[in-house]
Every structure is written in C-alpha cells, then in structure tokens.
Amino acid sequence: xxQVYICNDTVTGICSALYDAWKEERHxxxxxxxxxxxxxxxxxxxxxxxxxxxxxxxxxxxxxxxxGYNAYWDVYHAxxxxxxxxGGAVFRMMQEARRLDDSTKIMDHLGNPDVAKVFELSRRVSxxxxxxxxxxxxxxxxxxxxxxxxxxxxxxxxxxxxxxxxRFPLENWMxxxxxxxxxxxxxxxxxxxxxxxxDLEEEAASRVSEGEKKYExxxxxxxxxxxxxxxxxxxxxxxxxxxRYRREMTEFL
Amino acid sequence: xxxxxxxxMPLYDKLSILSDAAKYDVACTxxxxxxxxxxxxxGNCSRSGICHSFSADGRCISLLKILFTNECIYDCKYxxxxxxxxxxxxxxxxxxxxxxxxxxxxxNYIEGxxxxxxILKSPDYTMELIYATLYRLRYxxxxxxxxxxxxxPGADExxxxxxxxxxxxxxxxxxxxxxxxxxxxxxxxxRKNILKPMRLVQEKTRENRQEIAVYxxxxxxxxAGQSTQMIIGATPETDYQILNVAEALYKKFDLKRVFxxxxxxxxxxxxxxxxxxxxxxxxxxxxxxQADWLLRYYHFEAKELLDEENPxxxxxxxxKCCWALKHLEFFPVEVNTADYRTLLRVPxxxxxxxxxxxxxxxxxxxxxxxxxxxxxVLKRALYFLTCGGKMMYPVRIEEDYITRNLxxxxxxxxxGTEGMTYRQLTLFDDMNMAAVHSAGTDFQ
Ligand code: SF4
Numbered sequence: 184x185x186q187v188y189i190c191n192d193t194v195t196g197i198c199s200a201l202y203d204a205w206k207e208e209r210h211x212x213x214x215x216x217x218x219x220x221x222x223x224x225x226x227x228x229x230x231x232x233x234x235x236x237x238x239x240x241x242x243x244x245x246x247x248x249x250x251g252y253n254a255y256w257d258v259y260h261a262x263x264x265x266x267x268x269x270g271g272a273v274f275r276m277m278q279e280a281r282r283l284d285d286s287t288k289i290m291d292h293l294g295n296p297d298v299a300k301v302f303e304l305s306r307r308v309s310x311x312x313x314x315x316x317x318x319x320x321x322x323x324x325x326x327x328x329x330x331x332x333x334x335x336x337x338x339x340x341x342x343x344x345x346x347x348x349x350r351f352p353l354e355n356w357m358x359x360x361x362x363x364x365x366x367x368x369x370x371x372x373x374x375x376x377x378x379x380x381x382d383l384e385e386e387a388a389s390r391v392s393e394g395e396k397k398y399e400x401x402x403x404x405x406x407x408x409x410x411x412x413x414x415x416x417x418x419x420x421x422x423x424x425x426x427r428y429r430r431e432m433t434e435f436l
Numbered sequence: 437x438x439x440x441x442x443x444x445m446p447l448y449d450k451l452s453i454l455s456d457a458a459k460y461d462v463a464c465t466x467x468x469x470x471x472x473x474x475x476x477x478x479g480n481c482s483r484s485g486i487c488h489s490f491s492a493d494g495r496c497i498s499l500l501k502i503l504f505t506n507e508c509i510y511d512c513k514y515x516x517x518x519x520x521x522x523x524x525x526x527x528x529x530x531x532x533x534x535x536x537x538x539x540x541x542x543x544n545y546i547e548g549x550x551x552x553x554x555i556l557k558s559p560d561y562t563m564e565l566i567y568a569t570l571y572r573l574r575y576x577x578x579x580x581x582x583x584x585x586x587x588x589p590g591a592d593e594x595x596x597x598x599x600x601x602x603x604x605x606x607x608x609x610x611x612x613x614x615x616x617x618x619x620x621x622x623x624x625x626x627r628k629n630i631l632k633p634m635r636l637v638q639e640k641t642r643e644n645r646q647e648i649a650v651y652x653x654x655x656x657x658x659x660a661g662q663s664t665q666m667i668i669g670a671t672p673e674t675d676y677q678i679l680n681v682a683e684a685l686y687k688k689f690d691l692k693r694v695f696x697x698x699x700x701x702x703x704x705x706x707x708x709x710x711x712x713x714x715x716x717x718x719x720x721x722x723x724x725x726q727a728d729w730l731l732r733y734y735h736f737e738a739k740e741l742l743d744e745e746n747p748x749x750x751x752x753x754x755x756k757c758c759w760a761l762k763h764l765e766f767f768p769v770e771v772n773t774a775d776y777r778t779l780l781r782v783p784x785x786x787x788x789x790x791x792x793x794x795x796x797x798x799x800x801x802x803x804x805x806x807x808x809x810x811x812x813v814l815k816r817a818l819y820f821l822t823c824g825g826k827m828m829y830p831v832r833i834e835e836d837y838i839t840r841n842l843x844x845x846x847x848x849x850x851x852g853t854e855g856m857t858y859r860q861l862t863l864f865d866d867m868n869m870a871a872v873h874s875a876g877t878d879f880q
Contacts, residue, residue: 291795294806317487321543349473349480398539408456410491413700413715419494
C-alpha cells in the first residue's frame with residue numbers, strides 16, 4: 184500500500200517528510216501531503232511525520248552531496264512554493280536522479296515530468312523572490328528602524344534575506360510576511376533571523392519618523408515627473424507591475 | 437539666464453524640475469556589475485540589475501535619474517534645457533543629491549543614482565561638480581550601490597578619469613546617429629567631441645583591466661562599462677545606418693549598451709520634424725532594440741539584417757523572422773544535432789532555450805513536446821525545425837506560405853506599439869514592405 188507522509192508546510196516539515204520517505208520507500212511509491220491541504224486517496228496509508236531539524240538538515244546535505252548544489256537550489260526553492268504537490272515531485276525527482284549515470288545532471292533532464300515540475304516551481308519562487316527584491320518598500324519608524332510588509336504567495340523571506348543583509352548591514356530592519364505570518368529580522372551588524380509565531384504590533388509599526396513623510400512625498404513627486412506623458416501606457420505598466428504589489432508600494436498609496 | 441535660478445527653491449520643486457528634465461534619457465538599467473557590500477556602508481550591486489518600479493509610461497525605474505542642473509550654455513534644438521528656452525532653472529548641491537540618493541536607497545526605492553547635467557558655465561565646471569557629488573556619495577556617505585554618470589564632452593580628461601573611478605557606468609550620448617544630424621540639431625556639439633571621451637573611457641577601462649590583473653585590489657574604473665544613446669526619428673537616418681553605427685560602437689569602442697530613444701518633440705523648431713499625431717515612433721524603437729539584441733547575443737551582423745536596398749525594418753515581422761524568411765535554404769535544422777549558434781538563428785528559440793536544448797539532448801532525444809518546456813515558442817519555430825528528422829506538421833518551406841503563417845501567429849509586442857491601426861501603419865511607408873507583400877493585405 185502506498186505510504187503518504189503528512190507534514191507542515193515549512194522547509195523543516197517537508198524535508199523531514201522527504202527524509203522519512205527516502206529512508207523507508209525510496210524503491211517504492213510515496214506521497215507527501217501538507218497538513219490542511221490533504222487530498223484523500225484510496226489505498227493509501229497515512230502517517231504524520233515527526234519533524235526535526237536533524238532530519239531536515241541531513242536530507243538537505245544528502246541532496247547537496249548527491250545532486251549537486253544547483254539541483255539543491257532548485258529543490259529548496261520548489262519547497263517554498265505554494266503548490267500542494269511540491270513534496271511528491273521532489274521525492275520522485277530524487278528517485279529519477281538515481282537512475283542517471285551522473286545524478287548531478289538531474290536538472291537538465293527536463294523531459295521527466297517531475298524534474299520539469301520542480302524546475303517550474305523553483306522558477307516561480309525565485310521569480311517571486313526577485314520581484315520582492317525590486318518592489319519591497321521600507322518605511323522608517325520612529326526608532327530609526329526600517330520596516331516593510333509584504334503578501335507573497337511563496338515563502339520568500341529566506342530567499343531575500345542575504346540580499347538585504349548585504350545591502351543594509353548597518354541598519355536595523357524587519358520584513359513581515361503577512362501571508363505566512365513570519366518575520367525576517369535584521370539587527371545592525373548581526374546575522375538575520377527568521378521568526379515565526381509572533382504577532383505584529385500594528386500600532387508600533389505605524390508610528391513613522393519625522394523624515395519619513397518628507398521622503399515619501401519626494402519619492403512620489405519623482406515618480407510622477409519621471410514619466411514621459413507622450414509615452415503614457417498604463418497597460419505596459421500593469422504588465423510589469425501587477426496591481427497586487429501596488430497595495431504595499433509607497434508610490435501607489 | 438541665471439536670474440531665472442531661484443534662490444532657496446524647496447527640494448521638492450528642484451527634484452520635480454531636475455527629474456522632469458532628465459526623463460528623456462533612456463538608460464535606466466543598473467546592470468553590468470556584481471558587487472557585495474563590505475559591511476561598512478550601504479549598498480551593493482547585482483549583475484543583472486534590479487528595477488524598483490514602473491512609471492506611468494511603463495518604463496522601469498531603477499535609478500534616481502536626475503540632472504545636476506538644467507542650466508545650459510548650449511542650445512541643442514531637441515532639448516528642453518537649451519539656452520534659448522525660457523524654463524525655470526534649478527541646480528542641486530552635492531549634499532542634496534547625496535541625501536536623496538541615500539534616503540531613497542534605504543527605503544529600497546532605487547538601485548542607485550543616474551547623474552546627468554546641463555552645461556553650467558563650462559564643461560570643466562560642470563564635471564567638477566559631478567565629481568564632487570560622487571566623491572561625497574562614495575567617501576562621506578559610504579554608498580556602495582550603483583552609479584551611472586555622464587562624462588561631459590569637452591571636460592578635462594583628468595576630471596573624467598577621476599570620476600570614472602567612482603562610478604559603475606559612464607556614458608556619453610551620441611545624441612544623433614550621424615555627424616550630419618548632429619550638425620543640424622546640436623550646433624555646439626561635434627561628433628569628434630563626443631567620441632573623444634568615449635575613447636578615453638575605453639582606453640582607461642582596458643588599462644584598468646591590466647592593473648586589476650596585476651594587483652587585485654586596484655580601484656575599479658567604470659566596472660559596468662560604458663553606454664550611449666541615440667535619438668531615433670529626429671533626423672532622417674535609416675535603420676540600416678543606425679544599426680551600423682551601433683555595431684561599430686560595440687566593436688570599436690567596447691560599448692556595453694547602445695540605447696535608442698524614440699524622438700519626443702518638446703520644442704517646436706523648423707529643423708525638427710513636425711509633431712506626429714500618432715506619438716513617438718515606438719515600434720521603430722522596438723525593432724531597433726530587437727536587432728540590437730541580435731547583435732549582442734545572437735551573433736548576427738548588421739549587414740545580415742538590413743542592406744542598402746532594404747534599409748529599414750519590417751513593421752509586421754521582427755528582424756529575426758525576416759532574416760529567416762530570406763534564408764530558407766538554411767532550414768529546417770535538426771534539434772538533436774544542430775550546434776548552439778545554429779539554434780540561435782531559429783525564430784522562436786531564445787538564447788536561454790538554445791542552451792537548455794543543448795544540455796537536455798545529451799540525456800536523451802528531444803521531441804517537440806519537450807521543447808515547449810524549455811521555453812521554445814513552437815508556433816514560430818515549427819516552420820524551421822525537425823525533431824528526429826520529422827517536422828512537427830507537414831509544412832512547405834516556402835517564403836510566402838511561412839510569411840503568411842507567421843503573420844497569423846501574433847507577435848508579442850510591448851503594449852502601446854501593437855494597437856496600431858492601418859492608418860498609422862501607412863505612415864511607415866519608408867519601411868520595407870516587400871517581404872510581406874503578399875500577406876500584408878491581411879491587415880487591411
Ligand atoms: S548640452 Fe544640449 S542636450 Fe545637453 S542639456 Fe544642454 S542643450 Fe540639452
């Protein structure tokens with residue numbers, strides 16, 4: 184009977200599930216389902232995964248070692264996507280890799296539907312992460328710290344963390360992912376941390392500094408005057424910058 | 437002129453005036469250099485560039501694009517800031533530019549600074565102000581983000597060199613594609629004068645590459661290279677002339693990018709073309725960018741794409757399709773064996789899909805189905821490809837037939853260039869219609 188592993192929709196959860204599945208069923212068939220998004224099937228045995236950092240890390244190490252860093256990068260991104268079938272695709276892709284002479288070439292094997300799936304998910308997530316590197320807006324709070332709120336589909340925080348840490352090493356800043364309820368927190372000169380399960384203090388987050396209003400106004404003025412009237416083209420603007428991002432962007436508020 | 441400069445103008449007004457005056461410069465990319473922060477300041481750079489917003493005209497906003505001043509001693513006919521225009525003049529101070537750059541950057545509004553300028557007093561005086569601004573931004577504010585700066589033709593070589601060590605990209609605008617055009621519209625500028633700083637930046641860049649090879653920590657001179665731009669449609673040059681100029685700039689001056697800017701009339705002057713009812717020549721600009729792309733990434737040469745007899749791009753088909761239709765003897769090519777450069781010439785195959793194909797076929801034969809996943813646009817490519825010796829459908833390799841079919845698969849044009857009606861298309865009567873002669877009627 185097909186074994187289905189149930190886990191939380193986090194990197195630790197999915198990697199623990201993959202770890203168990205790989206240990207027990209690597210020669211057979213296994214499913215990986217996310218808590219709250221389970222599609223019940225006949226003739227399956229369901230099992231809730233015990234999730235640990237060790238399992239997760241050990242699985243990630245194994246992927247890096249056997250499939251190479253590039254494939255690992257794709258797997259990691261795919262796992263952050265909002266697609267409920269991501270775990271299964273990664274599992275079967277790992278099985279497919281075993282069949283190749285050189286497992287590190289697995290991501291070139293786009294003829295395989297699971298590899299293609301992982302590739303597609305990875306692209307989707309890294310594209311979204313890239314979009315947030317572009318469109319995230321910080322506001323300066325009274326304390327001088329920078330704060331940003333976003334509503335991404337995938338769990339992009341860890342994909343953009345290094346980018347902003349490298350960019351603003353001397354600043355205190357925080358990005359709040361409203362969709363998944365997670366915070367990316369960076370203190371000046373320290374390494375970033377991901378924080379789950381805290382509530383946002385709305386009131387504190389809305390008290391902006393004196394200078395903030397000034398620079399918001401300057402930016403909005405710039406945003407208006409930099410456009411060429413004779414070339415005005417709202418549809419083109421919309422293609423590049425879909426409406427759903429604008430709710431969180433200073434120049435559109 | 438200077439009496440029009442208002443003392444104590446609020447920063448908001450200055451920014452409005454000096455960004456408004458800079459907006460016709462098209463280069464807004466922040467690409468070409470990868471640089472991590474060193475932990476002591478603010479900023480980094482990413483090779484592929486980052487856009488931060490899109491303005492109402494659909495163009496990317498990546499850099500704080502401003503003029504240092506819109507005062508100018510010159511009188512270029514196409515420019516709002518020309519000395520004979522009666523417009524409000526403003527100038528930033530270096531401190532103001534630095535403050536705006538830093539505060540915008542912190543909020544992730546921008547990727548860096550694009551600093552251009554009118555000519556205040558003299559080229560040297562202007563270049564000095566630009567240098568002072570960049571110096572402050574790099575050394576007082578510790579800014580490590582992207583800086584694109586103009587080299588002012590006619591300024592002291594030493595000033596240009598010093599500035600180059602603070603910037604990521606430098607550009608000198610060619611302004612108009614030919615020396616004749618320049619003489620007509622920019623009486624104070626000369627081709628020679630413009631090419632001189634371009635050559636200087638090129639030579640210094642080469643020299644710098646050797647310095648870096650010898651000692652790794654040598655300061656970097658314009659690491660993202662130099663670019664330029666030409667105004668399209670203000671003077672009567674053909675696409676063939678323009679593309680040849682671009683090619684020469686890439687080959688002889690090592691330029692990273694050539695930008696094309698569809699002429700937008702801001703002054704009425706008898707030396708300028710009358711205002712076009714249908715707006716700036718955007719489709720033409722788009723075709724030039726497509727062709728430019730073919731020069732830089734697809735190993736095409738200008739003379740393969742156009743010639744004296746057909747000196748302009750086709751309105752209906754992109755330059756690569758046009759080339760393919762004129763070279764049907766080259767096709768069909770076999771996906772499983774054709775080399776990378778051959779694949780690049782197939783309409784519907786981009787350079788990324790071409791390299792994916794080359795990698796994937798090492799692991800097994802490719803079928804048409806697989807190509808889709810690799811990003812190949814099959815509805816275009818199918819006329820030019822075989823998989824395992826077979827074409828996707830039985831098609832005739834015949835110019836009229838394929839032309840008609842390609843015209844029926846709608847090309848994805850940027851919004852705004854595609855809503856063209858036939859009435860507007862007739863205005864392109866100088867364009868090459870021969871290749872679509874038989875099928876062009878579909879549009880009427
Ligand atoms: S030099 Fe010519 S193009 Fe430049 S600002 Fe002056 S008038 Fe305008």
